[in-house]
Amino acid sequence: MTVQFRAFAREAANLIMPVACAGCGALDIAVCETCFAELYRPLRRIDADARYLAGVLPTYASADYAKARRLTLAYKNHARRDIAPLVLAAARAAGEEWFSRTSAESHDVAQVAEQLASGGCLVAIPAPSGRARRWRRRLVAAELAEAFLTGVRDSALIRLGAPPRLAVADILRKPLAAELSGHLAPLGAADRAAARRAAVVSIGELAKDDIAILIDDIVTTGATLGASVRTLRRDGVKVASAWALAATEMKSAPGALMARHN
Numbered sequence: 001m002t003v004q005f006r007a008f009a010r011e012a013a014n015l016i017m018p019v020a021c022a023g024c025g026a027l028d029i030a031v032c033e034t035c036f037a038e039l040y041r042p043l044r045r046i047d048a049d050a051r052y053l054a055g056v057l058p059t060y061a062s063a064d065y066a067k068a069r070r071l072t073l074a075y076k077n078h079a080r081r082d083i084a085p086l087v088l089a090a091a092r093a094a095g096e097e098w099f100s101r102t103s104a105e106s107h108d109v110a111q112v113a114e115q116l117a118s119g120g121c122l123v124a125i126p127a128p129s130g131r132a133r134r135w136r137r138r139l140v141a142a143e144l145a146e147a148f149l150t151g152v153r154d155s156a157l158i159r160l161g162a163p164p165r166l167a168v169a170d171i172l173r174k175p176l177a178a179e180l181s182g183h184l185a186p187l188g189a190a191d192r193a194a195a196r197r198a199a200v201v202s203i204g205e206l207a208k209d210d211i212a213i214l215i216d217d218i219v220t221t222g223a224t225l226g227a228s229v230r231t232l233r234r235d236g237v238k239v240a241s242a243w244a245l246a247a248t249e250m251k252s253a254p255g256a257l258m259a260r261h262n
């Protein structure tokens with residue numbers, strides 16, 4: 001981490017424009033060391049405490065969204081394209097760490113390793129977003145997926161002794177509200193909003209031997225990831241796992257969720 005940070009800081013120092021940390025606003029650096037460290041936190045499982053993911057999908061996250069909110073939003077919204085290389089380096093490190101997990105600690109990784117060893121392809125599928133934000137968001141999700149897979153490749157060369165088959169497939173979409181109106185009409189306002197958030201369609205197919213990992217930038221409730229995995233599995237796609245750049249800490253969530261639903 002320190003080596004990567006130094007290289008990054010050196011590059012940032014070469015910029016002519018005055019800069020401030022995209023995370024905390026500290027002057028003269030694009031991302032300060034504290035904010036940088038938040039992106040490089042060891043992977044943690046977030047599904048156990050996430051209402052829409054528990055028992056459904058092993059899901060990992062790198063940064064804590066509460067601490068890296070400004071930084072991840074600046075990247076996601078393209079407000080600071082200068083920090084993209086740093087974020088993508090963190091995604092790559094996450095992919096490498098994920099695929100280095102032992103079979104005993106991560107059944108999903110073991111499942112993927114087995115599939116790759118028998119000639120299957122690991123397909124990274126970006127989580128879908130609303131159409132209005134789609135263009136920018138698509139670039140973000142696709143480049144995160146690419147970077148994550150690069151990390152998987154590094155680790156797979158050691159674990160499997162051969163380069164694995166890897167691909168990114170941007171096949172998930174959120175339908176427009178108008179396209180859902182027929183299904184939503186009988187529901188109350190709150191249920192309608194929830195159903196709209198949760199609606200995900202797939203516009204592509206995967207080969208029979210493929211196994212998928214979902215990639216997202218920021219996970220808050222996990223509703224979109226939950227809907228994505230349901231849609232894919234309905235189509236017969238094997239979905240092993242999911243990774244997000246940042247996620248809210250779910251441990252304290254039950255109270256907050258209750259409050260929202262009351």
Ligand SMILES: [Zn+2]
Nearest residue numbers: 021024032035
């Ligand atoms: Zn900072």
